[in-house]
Amino acid sequence: MLALAALGGVDIPRFFLxxxxxxxxxxxxxELAERVGQPAVLGELVAGVVLGGSGLGVVPEAGVxxxxxxxxxxxxxxxxxxxxGLETDLKxxxxxxxxxxxxxxxxxxxxxxxxxxxxxxxxxxxTGEGDLTTAAIFVGATLTATSxxxxxxxxxxxxxxxxxxxxxxIGAAVIDDVLGLVILSVVSGVAAGAAITTLGVLRTLGVAVxxxxxxxxxxxxxxxxxFDLIVRMRVRYVLPVFAIAFALGxxxxxxxxxxALIIGAFAAGIILSGTNQFDTIEHEVRPIASIFTPIFFVSxxxxxxxxxxxxxxxxxxxxxxxxxxxxxxxxxxxxxxxWAAPWVPMRRLVVGVGMVPRGEVGLIFADIGLRTGIxxxxxxxxxLLMVMVTTFVAPPWLKALxxxxxxxxx
Amino acid sequence: MLALAALGGVDIPRFFLxxxxxxxxxxxxxELAERVGQPAVLGELVAGVVLGGSGLGVVPEAGVxxxxxxxxxxxxxxxxxxxxGLETDLKxxxxxxxxxxxxxxxxxxxxxxxxxxxxxxxxxxxTGEGDLTTAAIFVGATLTATSxxxxxxxxxxxxxxxxxxxxxxIGAAVIDDVLGLVILSVVSGVAAGAAITTLGVLRTLGVAVxxxxxxxxxxxxxxxxxFDLIVRMRVRYVLPVFAIAFALGxxxxxxxxxxALIIGAFAAGIILSGTNQFDTIEHEVRPIASIFTPIFFVSxxxxxxxxxxxxxxxxxxxxxxxxxxxxxxxxxxxxxxxWAAPWVPMRRLVVGVGMVPRGEVGLIFADIGLRTGIxxxxxxxxxLLMVMVTTFVAPPWLKALxxxxxxxxx
Numbered sequence: 001m002l003a004l005a006a007l008g009g010v011d012i013p014r015f016f017l018x019x020x021x022x023x024x025x026x027x028x029x030x031e032l033a034e035r036v037g038q039p040a041v042l043g044e045l046v047a048g049v050v051l052g053g054s055g056l057g058v059v060p061e062a063g064v065x066x067x068x069x070x071x072x073x074x075x076x077x078x079x080x081x082x083x084x085g086l087e088t089d090l091k092x093x094x095x096x097x098x099x100x101x102x103x104x105x106x107x108x109x110x111x112x113x114x115x116x117x118x119x120x121x122x123x124x125x126x127t128g129e130g131d132l133t134t135a136a137i138f139v140g141a142t143l144t145a146t147s148x149x150x151x152x153x154x155x156x157x158x159x160x161x162x163x164x165x166x167x168x169x170i171g172a173a174v175i176d177d178v179l180g181l182v183i184l185s186v187v188s189g190v191a192a193g194a195a196i197t198t199l200g201v202l203r204t205l206g207v208a209v210x211x212x213x214x215x216x217x218x219x220x221x222x223x224x225x226x227f228d229l230i231v232r233m234r235v236r237y238v239l240p241v242f243a244i245a246f247a248l249g250x251x252x253x254x255x256x257x258x259x260a261l262i263i264g265a266f267a268a269g270i271i272l273s274g275t276n277q278f279d280t281i282e283h284e285v286r287p288i289a290s291i292f293t294p295i296f297f298v299s300x301x302x303x304x305x306x307x308x309x310x311x312x313x314x315x316x317x318x319x320x321x322x323x324x325x326x327x328x329x330x331x332x333x334x335x336x337x338x339w340a341a342p343w344v345p346m347r348r349l350v351v352g353v354g355m356v357p358r359g360e361v362g363l364i365f366a367d368i369g370l371r372t373g374i375x376x377x378x379x380x381x382x383x384l385l386m387v388m389v390t391t392f393v394a395p396p397w398l399k400a401l402x403x404x405x406x407x408x409x410x
Numbered sequence: 411m412l413a414l415a416a417l418g419g420v421d422i423p424r425f426f427l428x429x430x431x432x433x434x435x436x437x438x439x440x441e442l443a444e445r446v447g448q449p450a451v452l453g454e455l456v457a458g459v460v461l462g463g464s465g466l467g468v469v470p471e472a473g474v475x476x477x478x479x480x481x482x483x484x485x486x487x488x489x490x491x492x493x494x495g496l497e498t499d500l501k502x503x504x505x506x507x508x509x510x511x512x513x514x515x516x517x518x519x520x521x522x523x524x525x526x527x528x529x530x531x532x533x534x535x536x537t538g539e540g541d542l543t544t545a546a547i548f549v550g551a552t553l554t555a556t557s558x559x560x561x562x563x564x565x566x567x568x569x570x571x572x573x574x575x576x577x578x579x580i581g582a583a584v585i586d587d588v589l590g591l592v593i594l595s596v597v598s599g600v601a602a603g604a605a606i607t608t609l610g611v612l613r614t615l616g617v618a619v620x621x622x623x624x625x626x627x628x629x630x631x632x633x634x635x636x637f638d639l640i641v642r643m644r645v646r647y648v649l650p651v652f653a654i655a656f657a658l659g660x661x662x663x664x665x666x667x668x669x670a671l672i673i674g675a676f677a678a679g680i681i682l683s684g685t686n687q688f689d690t691i692e693h694e695v696r697p698i699a700s701i702f703t704p705i706f707f708v709s710x711x712x713x714x715x716x717x718x719x720x721x722x723x724x725x726x727x728x729x730x731x732x733x734x735x736x737x738x739x740x741x742x743x744x745x746x747x748x749w750a751a752p753w754v755p756m757r758r759l760v761v762g763v764g765m766v767p768r769g770e771v772g773l774i775f776a777d778i779g780l781r782t783g784i785x786x787x788x789x790x791x792x793x794l795l796m797v798m799v800t801t802f803v804a805p806p807w808l809k810a811l812x813x814x815x816x817x818x819x820x
Contacts, residue, residue: 010477010480010481012481012484012665012671013661013662013665013666013671014662015481016485016488016658016659016661016662016671017658017659017662019655019658020655020656020658020659020662021655023651023652023654023655023658024652024655024659027643027645027648027651027652030645031643031644031645031648034644034645035644040645040646064474064477067420067474067478068477068478068481070420071420071422071425071478074422075426078426233437233441234441234444234445235437235440235441235444235450236450236696236700237696237697237700238437238441240697240700240701241433241437241700241701241704242433242434242437244433244701245429245430245431245433245434246430248426248427248429248430248433249426249427249430249431249434251423251426252423252424252426252427252430255422255423256423261422261423261426284697285697286646286647287647287650287694287695287697287698288697288698288701290646290647290650290651291650291651291654291698294651
């Protein structure tokens, strides 16, 4: 194999060593994050910053190894959204119903509006004046999506998954995720250079929602029957292999249909959550996802240019100012959402705080914005800081609100 | 993500669709193979032939997508050898002892000698005369390694794992695998252009055995203690992630030490089989390996040029003749090994037949030979046919020898 390595364009031993380092450092810093009461995903982002180009330079960025990491990271985010789709119980979603929907919609509209307004009409350090361009849409979009993964993890860590507040939060976070994915389609279309007309936005919305609805309707009917056949196969591990092949295939189909890869992956997860083999699929897909998703978070973290966060440089001060404003918008925008369903008796501050942590989807928006050049590295850095701040702030705040009668930090 | 795909060098939706197709066709043809009483790996090889360049052309071969498939296939073979290492019980190996060792050594020496002699000194269709070059070493090497995976799978399918013959076969197949890996190191060195001197061969042997012994000795002492610490971490799926990172890291180290990547992976498996978390590691690594290993077998199958197997063309007739001779050598060479331990009472023909199926390692030799240009495509095709023939012939033969009193074909 040594000989093979020398022949190909890629130095395979070196690439595998980088991969091993990424996985180990991601898990170690994830652990460190958990030990200090924070979600593991934060540690993985920090691992990316440490291992990235402005840190130790371990994450391959250029040439074929860079492409490889990029594709593995895409696989990671695809499997992550697939997992989130798997965890989405459509019936539960309909049951928590009105309160979750109201919380989700307000929690998307308010932060988006505030973020868009700030970027479009108020002076900010990047330009010294308002900037009514597609960048404003991206800035607004990055503020919308609550991380269902982070929220669920925090609530479960606190032993509070069965409270009414938790049900509303999880329901809202899931709807929020779907809304986020729709916004992602629009934003992807914008990034691809589609002109922002009302008709265009509606069309993109229609394609995104239509693909999701059509895929889920057709899929929920056909796919469980298909998997009842597949499970009768004798070869080993047919379920995870077919499940992942299904997610890959539906993702490609979504992209071809003009939607986003991860919408296909999410739809694949929702569809497979209706199969009789759901438990086995989730059980066997998780370890596979656990290998790839850290690569995504590390590669996102690796995009951060540390020098932008240096408070002694004027440019970095700009980034920090923007991050501060976005952080306030992000927190206030979601807290307000806690009061969006006055007809349901619940502790509204708890719901609002539960919606605060941002995650995957916001980072994906920011990543697209950075790669297409719509967002500058400085704004990207600010968004990453905003995501980190919201994710940092929620767990201890929730813990304090729930009091110390629960299962504690673990 | 659509937008991202357009930016990078890789058409990601298209690549993911190819990946999905590879996985689905591999599993379907693997299933078909099992249904007709053959090992699934055969179906995966055939899937590669069908999807490869001389078939439907689905497997990416050129450019960055080709490199990607190559790296994923390497990950697949690495994880496969890691799994085989995990299944290797060092104590069991020492217990079956002398008989297994004798069977293994004879089963390596005889086929290698016959294959080398055939290629070096007898006329064959490729050249019309003997060919005393490094090609003869490769041809011999491809004949040596019994596929421990295929053998174990067949015996377990027959419900005969607890017979003395089965124990000797498995022990011998494992030793045989280690010998095969050592030969692989020599062959890799030869492919990399190292001159074949006795000193050179001994040095390569020394490095390979030395690395394996040193890694296993140091690893068996240190790594269980390390994993006792790792298992106390709170983040999800630390065991499979650290296990795979360990396999990747040790593989790179093996390559840097002048040995082969997969020797490192095999050593990593043996080392981790001594941890207290062995069960969980094996349980969670298997689904991950199940995604990557079919990519390896499919990409091996995809290397076959179908036109070489067309009996109406003279070149293909040459390939078929060579495949026939190699097939006879492969079968006779291992049958003889059944009689290598006369001091142990056992059904010697059963042991011989059990050693017949070739697999992974032989294909890896052939693959290195093809990529380095030492083997022609015709010889590569002949070796693939030989592997297929030996793998085809053993399961029904073993079944017939054991009679119909066992658990049947399933």
